[in-house]
Amino acid sequence: MQDKGVLEECVAMRIAKVTEAMQQCHELTPLLVKASSTIANALLNDGKILALGTGSSTALAQIFSAQLMNKFERDRPGLPVIALSADTVMMSSLDDQSTSGQYARQIKALGKAADCLMVVSGIETRRNVIQAINSAHELELPVIALTGCSNGEIGPLLNYMDIELRVDSDHPATVREQHLFLIHCLGELIDRQIFG
Numbered sequence: 001m002q003d004k005g006v007l008e009e010c011v012a013m014r015i016a017k018v019t020e021a022m023q024q025c026h027e028l029t030p031l032l033v034k035a036s037s038t039i040a041n042a043l044l045n046d047g048k049i050l051a052l053g054t055g056s057s058t059a060l061a062q063i064f065s066a067q068l069m070n071k072f073e074r075d076r077p078g079l080p081v082i083a084l085s086a087d088t089v090m091m092s093s094l095d096d097q098s099t100s101g102q103y104a105r106q107i108k109a110l111g112k113a114a115d116c117l118m119v120v121s122g123i124e125t126r127r128n129v130i131q132a133i134n135s136a137h138e139l140e141l142p143v144i145a146l147t148g149c150s151n152g153e154i155g156p157l158l159n160y161m162d163i164e165l166r167v168d169s170d171h172p173a174t175v176r177e178q179h180l181f182l183i184h185c186l187g188e189l190i191d192r193q194i195f196g
Contacts, residue, residue, distance in 0.1 A: 017171060021178050024168045032182065035144045035163045036189030039116055042142070043194060047114030048080035050141075052103050054129055056176060057120040058085045060146075064118060064183045072187035076195050082110060084132075103132035111139045119145045120183075122175045125153040133157045146182055148175035 053061030065083035117136040142161040149170040167178040
């Protein structure tokens with residue numbers, strides 16, 4: 001068994017990492033407001049949000065989708081959002097064809113000009129995300145990308161319509177914690193812009 005003091009120090013170090021990352025997130029405020037406006041504008045113009053994540057970030061994309069579809073902190077009408085990874089039968093059938101094109105194929109089939117793509121990619125950039133972003137650009141969809149320090153491949157893919165919310169950490173748990181915080185901020189900001 002580990003010494004109680006060592007374990008408490010471990011918790012204290014974890015809290016320090018999270019606190020530092022939260023303070024750095026403050027610098028993302030202008031981009032966060034811009035991202036929420038991009039999403040709100042898509043929704044107000046009869047568009048929908050297509051959301052995807054990679055690895056454990058898939059769950060975060062689904063949380064974002066659930067908050068838009070159901071509610072964030074108050075009752076209000078559902079907002080049109082599709083979590084591209086939520087349909088396991090669809091993902092399994094697309095797996096048979098090409099794991100790298102599973103999101104791109106859905107974006108091409110479901111996306112339209114008024115829509116927006118939300119990407120949550122924690123630590124590594126996978127080929128399916130790169131193809132998804134390229135497919136979104138083919139349809140002229142703006143991309144909101146939540147990334148971490150290790151996602152160096154996503155930034156160069158983004159264009160003038162897109163917004164990257166990069167968490168300044170390469171620690172996977174810290175990146176996921178901050179992404180969840182940013183998703184909660186987006187939920188509140190989107191609700192305020194659409195419903196007052």
